[in-house]
Amino acid sequence: MVLSRLTDGLTRSVESVTDAVTQPFSDTVIRLGVTGLSRAGKTVFITSLVANLLDRGRMPQLRAAGEGRIVAAWLQPQPDDTVPRFRYEDHLAALTATDPRWPDGTKRISELRLSLKVRPNGLLSGLQGPKTVHLDIVDYPGEWLLDLGLMDRSFADWSRDVLERLASRPEADEFRAALSAFDPLAEDTGEAPMAALADAYRGYLEAAFATGYSDLTPGRFRLPGDLEGSPVLTFAPLPQPAERPSRRSAWREFERRFESYKRNVVRPFFRDHFARIDRQVVLVDVLGAIHSGPRAVEDLRLAMADILGAFKPGRNAWLTSLFRGRRVERILFAATKADHLHHAQHPRLAAIAEALLRDARDRADFAGARTEAMAIASLRTTVEETVTHDGRELNVVRGRLAESGKQAAFHPGDLPSDPAHVLSPARSGAADWLGADYGAMAFAPARLTLTPGDGPPHIRLDRAAEFLFGDRL
Known part of the structure; x- marks a missing residue:
């Protein structure tokens, strides 16, 4: 076992040195890991991200896209021939069909390479031609990360x-x-x-x-x-x-x-895939946990802290990477399904997600990684409305129900402005929310009519992309 560990470490060190030496003379490669526990929306996140990078009309907050510096984007075979390809075309077809449906969830590791031709910016931009940036997206079940503990x-x-x-x-x-x-x-x-x-x-x-x-x-x-x-x-x-x-x-x-x-099982996954990731997005179904009750919220908090313990967060400086393995430079904690709430509640959802993940973020920040928490919807499934109920106005969302396909308006309850009103009962092991009622609704994908140049509708997917890899574009 000791010899095996030494061999694995030596192999990773040689790979790190090779990558570091050749990087300045080759195309930029970003390895983006996408994970999250089941039902967090990993497959939809990747599908919508790729679709919106191919057709960038809805990506103004990704600066390279908003400034028109992304000249072209195209899909290529992923560099690792032993890893299954992420079935982007099948998943996109499911989301954009006449009767759209959610694609199958992540059950194993897969990979996809999206290459971007990007014009440089800055004082010397007129003297340089476009550069190629390869975005290698690695999809894997979040449950596998828990195993690293x-x-x-x-x-x-x-x-x-x-x-x-x-x-x-x-x-x-x-x-x-x-x-x-x-x-x-x-x-x-x-x-x-x-x-x-x-x-x-x-x-x-x-x-x-x-x-x-x-x-x-x-x-x-x-x-x-x-x-x-x-x-x-x-x-x-x-x-x-x-x-x-x-x-x-x-x-x-x-x-x-x-x-x-x-x-x-666990060690080969870490050695062959996870340890090579540069940037990471962790998708979290905060709303689902809140709906399930305080104990589920506390359980999610502990699980996210355990997941972060598997990372080697830190700044991936070129010189220091000669002497240590790759480190995750940026980690985004994204509370998904923001479209299940009226936009007026999005800041509260983001605040709860940030408080829920505080332990995990503190560890990453201390190690030198940049972290951020935000509320997103990889695919927007609802529209917002204001209705009158019992003499008062309610902000609701309307969408197509997953079970029946019928349209329905939904108000999940008002999230508290103070995240402690969620986290304190969770930490104390309370059985319920002490009178508060937080509902959840399963929406089906909305029927889409996309104009040329536009990807699927989303909420803050462009901001997520800018944080994760915008600096490399």
């Missing part, structure tokens, strides 16, 4: 923390019943009982996800990909035995598989 933990530590969290959750009733009938000290248990317990734990993860919880590790249990059914995904947390388990016990076998999961 397992690297420095033992099976016993992970089991203890998981069992403490699920002790009061009714979603874990079936798993707790299965666990009570399972003997961790039993020898030669056989694969069937171990697989049954792992399936029960996986069932808990699915139920907890549906309720709105975020701390769902291992991440590949819900999104197994081609590992489904393998022993590396067939284990579950176990209570610490009072006596030392024998080598042939179920405890020791689960412990072995846990270590194998870290070695064969």
